[in-house]
Amino acid sequence: MLSVKGKRIPTTAYIKEVEDSKMNEERDYRGPEDINESEVIEQETWKVPQKEKFDWKKELWEWVKIIVSAAAIALILNTFIIANSQVPSGSMENTIMTNDRVIGSRLSYLFEDPERGDVVIFHFPDNEKIYYVKRVVGLPGETVDIYDGHVYLNGSEEPFEEPYLREPMIPEEPMHFEVPEGCYLMLGDNRNYSADARVWQNTYVKKEKIVAKVLFRYFPKISRIK
Secondary structure, three states, X not given: OEEEOOEEEOHHHHHHHHHXXXXXXXXXXXXXXXXXXXXXXXXXXXXXOOOOOOOHHHHHHHHHHHHHHHHHHHHHHHHHHEEEEEOOOOOOOOOXXXXXXXXXXXXXXXXXXXXXXXXXXXXXXXXXXXXXXXXXXXXXXXXXEEEOOEEEXXXXXXXXXXXXXXXXXXXXXXXXXXOOOOEEEEEOOOHHHOOOOOOOOOOOEEHHHEEEEEEEEEEOOOEEOO
């Protein structure tokens, strides 16, 4: 029996208490050899991240990919889906003004034929390298007569109504047209100042030479073309 600070403690109990205290001290102390690999990895993950060095070659390559992709998309759109055209003259006023820019759909006539009144972009029949914008007036197989300042279709005695004309037509020498199959007769809305089918050497436009149906003007303002 031992006496500790005035207390009487059995010898065996005192020895056990001392041994437990030593074990706790040993457990609290760990040297480098006691740290396992997982703890090292966990500590390393909390290190302050290092700032990556700027790679200008990689950055340049990313910009090249963006530019090439944008160019490819634009090429596909302009080749197969839309047609972009600028009208340099006043032959279609007041529907399309001088220097207006318009967008046409190349898909419009894949599954249907042009209709009378459509405004279209097409290859100029006297020089197919040039694109023209006019309105479809005569359809395949029809006859078109122009006299007394009016257009007459298929021998009708009633003139064809054209509310889109800028002004009444000035009477001119009577003209007679017989539109071949697969072709169209194109006239300008500003009829008195339009060089159209009335003066072309190759009067009619074949369907396969029609590029697109004009949908809207996008410059200088956005508006639908009717």
